[in-house]
Amino acid sequence: MSEQEDAFDKVSQYISAELSASLKDYEFLTKLNETAASSFKDYQLVAEKISKHVNRINENQKARQRLDTLVKAIDDIDTKVTSLEALAYKIDAYSKRLEETYKKLESNFNNER
Numbered sequence: 128m129s130e131q132e133d134a135f136d137k138v139s140q141y142i143s144a145e146l147s148a149s150l151k152d153y154e155f156l157t158k159l160n161e162t163a164a165s166s167f168k169d170y171q172l173v174a175e176k177i178s179k180h181v182n183r184i185n186e187n188q189k190a191r192q193r194l195d196t197l198v199k200a201i202d203d204i205d206t207k208v209t210s211l212e213a214l215a216y217k218i219d220a221y222s223k224r225l226e227e228t229y230k231k232l233e234s235n236f237n238n239e240r
Contacts, residue, residue, distance in 0.1 A: 128136075
């Protein structure tokens with residue numbers, strides 16, 4: 128074999144080795160990208176679950192705020208009803224006193240005739 132053929136053969140082997148290494152690097156990067164894409168899909172699922180839970184928590188907080196508002200309104204109504212009840216008892220007592228006074232006056236008036 129001549130020196131030229133030997134040199135050509137060695138250059139050919141070198142280029143073949145470089146191409147083989149580049150191919151291995153490309154295959155490695157492809158697998159790495161596939162693994163990363165798979166991991167990101169997993170992260171996306173976790174993020175979606177977290178987002179759903181956060182939304183549920185926000186909805187629960189809004190519902191609790193509405194419930195607190197309703198409970199306060201019920202407490203206000205209860206306070207007003209209690210006040211009205213006390214006023215009704217006072218009016219009842221006053222009307223009984225008024226009735227007694229009327230009966231006394233009527234009795235006195237009838238006795239004077």
